[in-house]
Amino acid sequence: MTKAAVLYEANTPLAVKELTQDSPKAGEVRVRMDAAGVCASDIHVMHGTAVLPLPVVLGHEGAGTVEEVGAGVTRVKPGDRCIMSFVSNCGHCRSCRSGNPNLCDTNALTGALQYDGTARLHDGDADVYQMAKVGLFAETIVAPQQACQVIPDEVPMGVAALIGCSVTTGVGAVINNPASRAGMTVAVFGSGGVGLNVIQGARIAGASRIIAVDIFDHKLEFSYKFGATDVVNSRESDPVEAIRELTRGGVDMAFDAFGAAETTQNSVNALRKSGTAVIVGLAPVGDTADLDLIDLVRNQKTVVGSYYGSASPHETFDVLVDAYLKGKIDVDSLITRRYPLEQINEGFDALHAGEDGRGIIDFSL
Numbered sequence: 118m119t120k121a122a123v124l125y126e127a128n129t130p131l132a133v134k135e136l137t138q139d140s141p142k143a144g145e146v147r148v149r150m151d152a153a154g155v156c157a158s159d160i161h162v163m164h165g166t167a168v169l170p171l172p173v174v175l176g177h178e179g180a181g182t183v184e185e186v187g188a189g190v191t192r193v194k195p196g197d198r199c200i201m202s203f204v205s206n207c208g209h210c211r212s213c214r215s216g217n218p219n220l221c222d223t224n225a226l227t228g229a230l231q232y233d234g235t236a237r238l239h240d241g242d243a244d245v246y247q248m249a250k251v252g253l254f255a256e257t258i259v260a261p262q263q264a265c266q267v268i269p270d271e272v273p274m275g276v277a278a279l280i281g282c283s284v285t286t287g288v289g290a291v292i293n294n295p296a297s298r299a300g301m302t303v304a305v306f307g308s309g310g311v312g313l314n315v316i317q318g319a320r321i322a323g324a325s326r327i328i329a330v331d332i333f334d335h336k337l338e339f340s341y342k343f344g345a346t347d348v349v350n351s352r353e354s355d356p357v358e359a360i361r362e363l364t365r366g367g368v369d370m371a372f373d374a375f376g377a378a379e380t381t382q383n384s385v386n387a388l389r390k391s392g393t394a395v396i397v398g399l400a401p402v403g404d405t406a407d408l409d410l411i412d413l414v415r416n417q418k419t420v421v422g423s424y425y426g427s428a429s430p431h432e433t434f435d436v437l438v439d440a441y442l443k444g445k446i447d448v449d450s451l452i453t454r455r456y457p458l459e460q461i462n463e464g465f466d467a468l469h470a471g472e473d474g475r476g477i478i479d480f481s482l
């Protein structure tokens with residue numbers, strides 16, 4: 118048995134309850150969770166703007182300690198402290214083999230079930246799915262061994278949890294993009310968990326100017342801590358005009374860390390000639406954006422998506438753990454709220470209300 122936060126129906130609160138959990142099968146591990154972040158991608162599923170089979174245990178940003186391993190597990194052993202990857206890449210599909218393990222095809226095909234197509238969690242006779250094969254809002258999880266990336270003892274578990282999604286997604290979108298270069302000017306739309314990490318990614322990449330755009334003054338104020346040099350409240354002024362004015366014509370790179378038609382359009386429109394817009398935030402399913410095609414051609418703009426840091430998440434985890442230990446990135450200040458699993462719905466209310474930084478489920482509470 119394990120205690121987990123279960124979504125039974127969209128637009129209803131998560132129910133924290135005991136579920137039956139199978140032992141790890143071949144190639145799988147049981148991990149005791151230490152910390153899990155409360156992320157907007159979970160909210161999309163809760164609100165029905167992203168679709169997962171139900172009932173499901175959400176949670177895809179977290180860290181835990183390996184407790185038990187199944188047959189044939191060689192990557193990890195009991196006692197290993199790990200960041201959990203929400204893409205347990207298979208290693209042998211076309212995406213994995215062509216250098217895009219973050220886009221693993223087999224992982225996408227099997228979705229919220231394990232690789233053998235079955236579930237490890239059950240509520241009575243009914244199977245319960247695990248978001249991204251992990252479903253980290255549970256005291257223990259059974260998942261593929263390749264979800265685990267071992268970290269040194271000195272990395273706090275809350276920090277490790279955030280590296281599992283928002284830090285890798287945000288910082289990785291900058292440092293793993295070939296258009297990034299020292300001295301560049303950058304605009305970042307959205308100053309939430311991912312946006313703040315795009316900002317600090319731009320800082321460590323040597324950006325000369327980092328313009329944070331949001332609708333909340335308190336979030337913009339908070340963004341200075343991570344490297345924003347200028348802020349624009351897009352409720353008070355047109356962000357594209359403001360960015361053009363601050364940079365004499367537009368930025369080299371713009372990041373949509375929010376994910377919506379308007380922020381994507383603004384990201385492209387805020388670019389200078391030959392600039393690159395990187396779409397990082399996930400828009401609701403089916404959303405489309407209006408882009409001026411002549412502008413793309415004549416001004417030679419690039420629009421590119423970035424998923425899970427644009428590269429191998431595991432490799433990016435290692436880079437970011439090292440950057441954290443050397444004091445180059447600040448993850449501690451991102452964690453502003455801690456909740457026991459029982460109060461997970463309060464954590465989502467705070468995220469939805471636009472509070473600063475990141476809330477985490479702290480399993481020691």
Ligand SMILES: [Zn+2]
Pocket residue numbers: 156157158159177178282283
């Ligand atoms: Zn996330």
Ligand SMILES: [Zn+2]
Pocket residue numbers: 206207208209210211212213214218220221222223224
């Ligand atoms: Zn694969």
